[in-house]
Amino acid sequence: MSTERDRDPAGRARNARPRDALGRPLPYGAVGEERAPEGVVRPPDRALAEAQELLDAGRPFHAHEVLEDAWKSAPESERQLWRGLAQLAVGLTHAARGNSRGAATLLERGAGNIAPYAAEPPHGIGVAALRTWARGLASAAAAGRALDLRPPRLRA
Known part of the structure; x- marks a missing residue:
């Protein structure tokens, strides 16, 4: 081929x-x-549901693709949130692949991008819990500790 x-x-x-x-x-x-089909515009509820199913199935890379599509099609006011969610999925991907440095970097970056939405999270997204989860996993990865790779809950 x-x-x-x-x-x-x-x-x-x-x-x-x-x-x-x-x-x-x-x-x-x-x-x-x-x-996941690329370039698909999904309503936020559908994007979150599909991404959660992929995370729960141990497929964070594929969840990232769904969240990346949502980021690229989101209104400007939500783009940073969706970008951060995609970064969290990539961080979990790096953690699952054994790349602790990449995991820590992407999880911290994603946590920072979703943080501004904590006061009024759109679409029922559990921003505060996701940020806490991401920073905890990033800290464990950076310290070389065992990683809890259970997927996060995207909604509160």
Whole structure:
């Protein structure tokens, strides 16, 4: 099979390689995990529900893709929140892959991005609990302690 970069109809690069549950690329021709469709505009409730299902199934990389779509299609006033949620999912992905440094960095960055929404969290998102969870996991990762990889609850 060709290793040339896959392109969409507009010529933008995309990666058609199959991926495992944690988003790691597999060899061409391997059977990978089903991926969330990219570029889908979902209502916030649906995006949160799909992302939570993926997190609960141990697929934080795929949850990140759903949250990234929500971030890119969100109104300007909510973009930082959705970006932060996507970063939390990527941080959990790094933790599950054993990349403690990447986990700590992304979890702290995500916690910082969702923090401004704590007083009035939109869509029932549990911002305060997510921030506490992320900072705790980031601290454990940075200190080299055992990580509790149970997925967070996106809604309060």
